Amino acid sequence: MPVPVPVGVLRLPRGPDGCSRGFSPASPRFQALLGGDTAAQGVRAALRQRYLRGLAAARGRPTRFCLRAGVRVDAIFGAADVEAVAFQVDALRTPLGVQAAALLRCADVLAYSFLLD
Incomplete structure (x- = not known):
């Protein structure tokens, strides 16, 4: 039986408060991940879907x-x-x-x- 190869773990850098990892809660990207503006996110998703379906049909x-x-x-x-x-x-x-x-x-x-x- 082959020996499993160890895989490294990627850890995100510490946040600005020193204890959290990942995005700063004040960053626009973090807010987008939380879904702060769900209406705009829904519109973007619908437009992206229409664009991708158009490309598939082409x-x-x-x-x-x-x-x-x-x-x-x-x-x-x-x-x-x-x-x-x-x-x-x-x-x-x-x-x-x-x-x-x-x-x-x-x-x-x-x-x-x-x-x-």
């Missing part, structure tokens, strides 16, 4: 991306990661040629629209 659709420096490229939409860092696309048509698959950084994308088939 899979496989022709898409035009407007990038920085005025570059426009067309591709087949694949997916977006959870952190909204990158879009995965197929058949990316650029001024230099066609790439079978690519990742477009969200920081470089100014706008995107789905084209009619």
Whole structure:
């Protein structure tokens, strides 16, 4: 029987009062975790859900991306990661040629629209 490998424990730093761990109770992030403004949190959750459902429905659709420096490229939409860092696309048509698959950084994308088939 293999010997279990010990796993380190990550401890949060001590808080400003010296005895608590984690966020300061006065910080906005801590207040958001407590759900201080539940109405705004509910609206944000609904908007996020609509956005993610829209991205899921867009899979496989022709898409035009407007990038920085005025570059426009067309591709087949694949997916977006959870952190909204990158879009995965197929058949990316650029001024230099066609790439079978690519990742477009969200920081470089100014706008995107789905084209009619």
